[in-house]
Amino acid sequence: MQFQAELYNFFKGTVNKLLFNRRQIANRIAKSRKTDYIPKEVNQKKVQKISTMFSSIILTIGFTNTPFWLTQSLASLCRKPRLLSSLHQILESVSIISHSISHERKLEAVRMSISNP
Structure with a gap:
């Protein structure tokens, strides 16, 4: 159990740092474009979802x-x-799939409309 917590905390710290750096760059660019920009924070729920996904995959590979x-x-x-839409939602929530279903439609x-029949 201790190993799982350490692995999760490792991924949580790594993902949090990566998303924080990405958010900092986005805030800097947005601030240069707008004068009254309110900086955004890192979504901790997203960090938790991605960390859980990575930890689960690594543990599954390590302990078959x-x-x-x-x-x-x-x-x-x-x-x-019939559950592919649920799978799509899960993969989209952890940013494995970048497009939404509505965007695909x-x-x-x-x-x-472009094609010539």
Whole structure:
């Protein structure tokens, strides 16, 4: 149990630092464009989700005989086609998938309107 907490804290610190640096750069650029800009903070919920995902993947790879809830649930979501939207939401929440479903539908509509039947 101690190893899991240390692994989670390692990923939490790493992800937090990366997102903080990215947010600092974005705030600096936005501040240079606007005079009355309010700087944004790092979303801690996003840090928690990404850290949990990384920890679960590493623990699953390291301890193949031990089932971990996150990877087991992702595997079951992959096997059931009717739950693909739930899988998409999970992967989007941890920033593995960058586009949303609505964005994909808009792109599909544009491609259909451009094509010549």
